[in-house]
Amino acid sequence: MQCDYFDAGVCRSCTLMGVEYDAQLAGKVAHAESLLSPWADAMWLPPMTSRPEAFRNKAKMVVGGTVDAPTLGILDGDRRGVDLRGCGVLAEGLRAALPPIAAFITLARLEPYDVPARRGELKNVLLTESPDGRLMLRFVLRSTESLARIRKHLPALLDALPQLAVVSVNLLPEHKAVLEGEVEVPLTADESLAMRLDDVVLHLRPGSFFQTNTDVAADLYHQARAWVDELAPASVWDLYCGVGGFALHVAGPGRRVLGIETSAPAVESARLSAAEAGLADVAFEVGDATAVGGADAPDAVIVNPPRRGLGPELCATLEASSVGAVVYSSCNAVSLARDLAAMPSLRPRRIRVFDMFPQTEHYEVMVLLERVS
The missing domain is CATH 3.40.50.150 (Vaccinia Virus protein VP39)
Structure with missing residues (x-):
């Protein structure tokens, strides 16, 4: 590859x-x-x-850049955002969903978290795809400050990504190198993603482990x-x-x-x-x-x-x-x-x-x- x-x-x-x-x-x-x-x-x-290639069913993207030009990917040696939306090991459905998610970050004015300055709100975007192409999206935030704006603009995101089945906000107030915190705020009626594997259906909730x-x-x-x-x-x-x-x-x-x-x-x-x-x-x-x-x-x-x-x-x-x-x-x-x-x-x-x-x-x-x- x-x-x-x-x-x-x-x-x-x-x-x-x-x-x-x-x-x-x-x-x-x-x-x-x-x-x-x-x-x-x-x-x-x-x-x-x-x-x-295209085998990963989950994308764990660190958010960097600015509100108007967010990056979704990793941080470089200076702790600045590096955009990896075209990552080839991600499933095609995940890659296709990342540009609309980036646009939503701008629409909802979700300020990316600046690690060196310890300023900002949106730390990570966690996205999982089921075998039938449905998606679970989690915004990892520093606080609830932008929660109302996310709720206000969520219909636009659901229109742009009709395959979104589960959306939630995860709260990570601490400044530490972890992906998520302990508090989850559901934003959709469905709170679990159905993972159908032949004759078995597994229900994946935010934060649950799946291969x-x-x-x-x-x-x-x-x-x-x-x-x-x-x-x-x-x-x-x-x-x-x-x-x-x-x-x-x-x-x-x-x-x-x-x-x-x-x-x-x-x-x-x-x-x-x-x-x-x-x-x-x-x-x-x-x-x-x-x-x-x-x-x-x-x-x-x-x-x-x-x-x-x-x-x-x-x-x-x-x-x-x-x-x-x-x-x-x-x-x-x-x-x-x-x-x-x-x-x-x-x-x-x-x-x-x-x-x-x-x-x-x-x-x-x-x-x-x-x-x-």
Whole structure:
């Protein structure tokens, strides 16, 4: 893939830009194989590939420039805005929506936040696209000062972008390097974006986690479903379940599924999806993933932790439990290898790399572990 921004040196976020895709993929597989070499008897399945461009379903754009000439992209070394509206890894629907959003910033007089001066209101624009082309838009603001103007001019934006399903304002009053704050103000009747993946519909609320690459996320869910169906467990727990992607995909007749997640809004979304699908044996709870274990431990567990991995406590809990199998989906093979070493009774049987993030060194890897006596 060729990128004018990368060639000009204005954005180097895609560290593998210009490297042939096959070489990128081979490097990721080699990296995973090196880290997971202590489990040499595991079967490696062929890597799951991605489109090398236009694969990202979300745009996290820092707002810079001025009210009359806003930039949507990143900040340079001097903390000034660099416009990246033509970024080639963004889905086409996202790129097409960015110019009308920039025009709305001018119309509603949303002053971009000046990081060096600590002045201004609009910090970030967060945009997500569903598989059917619907959009969720979030304006990250310093305060509610411009909220009335956004509401006043919102009809014009909805006319310009009829695919907008969810619009909200997120409040981030602090001066710190994060994308969003804790307070969300809905501006549309719909507060969740429906993400349809074949026979499963996930409801994504503002701030909820969903994989960056929709096609590869579907591949992840399908692989987990295939492995779980093969094992045929009567009970499954999905830890770090988010909006319920894995839990809803592995649900089936006679199988009890429980998803556990710390985010209450994500759990609410997952419950809505389960109810719409009529899945009476699927439940979701707000709680700590380390609660698994004891006499009520399930037959199988799915884990999809953040980059830091499961950590010593949960690894020890799983190791000491009666759980017979674990499907581990990881975005960091370094922490994955550390966690696997901490659970010697759960032996990796199959491993597969999923290229969730083309043009970068990052990837997902999924491992099927089964308990050995």
